[in-house]
Amino acid sequence: MSVTDDLPAALYLVATPIGNLEDITLRALRVLRDCDLIACEDTRHTQKLLTHFDIHTGTVSYHEYIEAERAHEIVERIHAGQRVALVSDAGTPAVSDPGYRVVRACVEAGLTVVPVPGASAATAALIASGLPTDAYYFGGFLPARSGERRTVLERNATRMETMVFYEAPHRLLESLQDVHGIFGSRPLCVARELTKVHEELLRGSASEIFTLLEQRGTVRGEITLVIAAASQASAPIPPQPTSIAELMRARVAAGEDEKSALKAVAKALGLGRSEAYREWQRIKRTLT
DSSP states (O other), rough: OTSOOOOOOOEEEEOOSSGGGGOOHHHHHHHHHHHHHHHHHHHHHHHHHHHHHHOOOOEEEEOTTTHHHHHHHHHHHHTTTTEEEEEEEBTTTTTSSSSSHHHHHHHTTOOOOEEEEOOOOHHHHHHHHOOSSSSSSEEEEOOOOHHHHHHHHHHTTOOOOOOEEEGGGGGGHHHHHHHHHHHOOEEEEEETTTTTTEEEEEEEEEHHHHHHHHHHHHHOEEEEEEOOEEEEEEEEOOOOOHHHHHHHHHHHHHHHHHHHHHHHHHHTTTHHHHHHHHHHHHHHHHHO
């Protein structure tokens, strides 16, 4: 589709800036102006962008709680000949943001889906990290609980591709501790506030970056974590036992009673006591 073509009826996945408004593309601006409707993760957030560029297209929300319902409405609109643009609050829609259900519904309905590429925090962090970019793995947001997070990190510890994850600023220090425990001194990059005024890229080992950030007291901003592949590892630290079975066996073998051991293990893995209890009972049944 050339710049001068009229927009046919379709779903347009429009990437928007992740910080710097100059990162929007000319094509994205044209689609947002010429389409019949803009489906937004948050209409209030997107309206700021539209106002800045003097775009007056109508908007509707499709956040995760109503995405399935809204997907049906969007499919009906496109069937009726409308052009619908889909945007997230920032970056490329449907990448660690709502949007997948809308795309899937359009695909299943045989409708045209058109990507309008642009800004993405994952690729921006990757190319500026100083780590190999010929092959990479994107894992989205790391789990909030330490036990689940360590499981994800351990599962990817032998990957031969550079790894990219998103993380919340208030969990970054805990995540860096988990990364250090599993990846050792492997090189990584913490990209913070990409394309914004306070953009920062910190490179080094997890322990080095942890020490620097801990001294600041508070970590703010959007965080992208880029971790070197196994082939780039340097003096890795062997991972510690992190499953309920391993930790319970070690504590019980050391003479600790089961109730106290389970309480300690649940805390270590970031699990609720009832959740840890159910999992431990399941494990015991498989062993008998």
